[in-house]
Amino acid sequence: MKMSKKPLPISTICAWKTRIDPTPDYQRPPAWSRKQKQLLIDSILREYDIPKMYWRAVDRDDGVKYEVIDGQQRLRTIWEYQAGEFALAKDTDPVNGISCAGTKYADLDLDVSTIFDAYPVDVVIVDDAVQTDEEDEVRDMFLRLQNGTTLKAQEKRNAMPGQMRDFIKELATHQFFENCKFSNSRFAYDHIAAQMAHLEIAGGPASVRDSDLNKMYAGKKTFDPSGKTGRKVRRVLDYLLRAFPEKTPELERYNAIVLYCLSSKLIESYAYAGTEAQLANWFISFETKRRKNETLDEEERDPQLIEYRRLTSQSTDSEESIRARLEFIEKRFFLAYPNIEPLDEIRMFTPEQRLAIYRKDDGHCQLRTKCRGDRLTWHDWHADHITPHSKGGKTVVSNGQVACGPCNLAKSNRVQSSLGDGA
Numbered sequence: 001m002k003m004s005k006k007p008l009p010i011s012t013i014c015a016w017k018t019r020i021d022p023t024p025d026y027q028r029p030p031a032w033s034r035k036q037k038q039l040l041i042d043s044i045l046r047e048y049d050i051p052k053m054y055w056r057a058v059d060r061d062d063g064v065k066y067e068v069i070d071g072q073q074r075l076r077t078i079w080e081y082q083a084g085e086f087a088l089a090k091d092t093d094p095v096n097g098i099s100c101a102g103t104k105y106a107d108l109d110l111d112v113s114t115i116f117d118a119y120p121v122d123v124v125i126v127d128d129a130v131q132t133d134e135e136d137e138v139r140d141m142f143l144r145l146q147n148g149t150t151l152k153a154q155e156k157r158n159a160m161p162g163q164m165r166d167f168i169k170e171l172a173t174h175q176f177f178e179n180c181k182f183s184n185s186r187f188a189y190d191h192i193a194a195q196m197a198h199l200e201i202a203g204g205p206a207s208v209r210d211s212d213l214n215k216m217y218a219g220k221k222t223f224d225p226s227g228k229t230g231r232k233v234r235r236v237l238d239y240l241l242r243a244f245p246e247k248t249p250e251l252e253r254y255n256a257i258v259l260y261c262l263s264s265k266l267i268e269s270y271a272y273a274g275t276e277a278q279l280a281n282w283f284i285s286f287e288t289k290r291r292k293n294e295t296l297d298e299e300e301r302d303p304q305l306i307e308y309r310r311l312t313s314q315s316t317d318s319e320e321s322i323r324a325r326l327e328f329i330e331k332r333f334f335l336a337y338p339n340i341e342p343l344d345e346i347r348m349f350t351p352e353q354r355l356a357i358y359r360k361d362d363g364h365c366q367l368r369t370k371c372r373g374d375r376l377t378w379h380d381w382h383a384d385h386i387t388p389h390s391k392g393g394k395t396v397v398s399n400g401q402v403a404c405g406p407c408n409l410a411k412s413n414r415v416q417s418s419l420g421d422g423a
């Protein structure tokens, strides 16, 4: 990698606009405020030093082009000011005694616009042959340059070379993200895709804060995107896209994450084929109800929906919050569609189904042969097949009920003797 430093007048930087690519894939998107832009131009007109830029020379078919490694915000600001896209602040002090408050480039006094045109920007040109190793080297340099600035966590991760980074980048182009409410500003899709991959690797709710994701990027440099976990993440996103084939404004960030967890579970442990429409219908009616609940008078509101709202508004990346939200939605989903069957051959109700059954019967024994429908604690009840599975009853919530030990034992003795097994 060769580097050369040269001062380029702003007039040249503007004339070269078509030869400069301000957003190669390790760069961050535009994010400066109007005020920051005005300050930069103000500094230039007063001939203060501004930080140097780093460009990388790339040989393309149509000649040498420059990719901006560092300095994109400054570069865009200079171009935008020169193109008349914004004016100086209204309280700008005169430059060399000449007033220029609230002035656009085209209206500057000639003496002042000459200062702008001639201002020398220090540009370091990085010259390298395009090789994979060199790509990494440039990204490393970008990381070093950005260290200590306000670069957001996901932007830093996008500059961390490795197969996990590449896998997430590709995942972030999945159409499902386009159908969510949030936009891809500041790499939101990459961020959420990374959280989903992390949850898949963890096998369920887990902390998905930036520090956890950084560890995943650093620790899985050799992640195999076509391995079991990589394929599973893609299957879940495909499933979600079939469920939500068009823009769905209810899909906020915090919802997308728990719907991912629920869908991952459905695919893992249930006969999930054809459940996409059920998931979408349930989710949209749930969100509609939840939103309506917010508009009610305080005493009419459903406190559980308020609690869900609370869970979605604080520490949403913590394991606790994700677990609580998932339990909240999966209980309701399985109650709404009690015929969704687990793949489990041994015909045991899953923990999610057990919870839905327990809540459905409010913990009371439904058999009432040896008791009077006693209420049982969570640790002391049996999930009974209403129609026994030996008689073709399915292991679905609608065929499940709460039973106490004595009633359950009496029933299974009866079933067994009726089947002629002897008891």
Ligand SMILES: [Zn+2]
Pocket: 365, 366, 367, 368, 369, 370, 371, 372, 373, 374, 403, 404, 405, 406, 407, 408
């Ligand atoms: Zn009982």
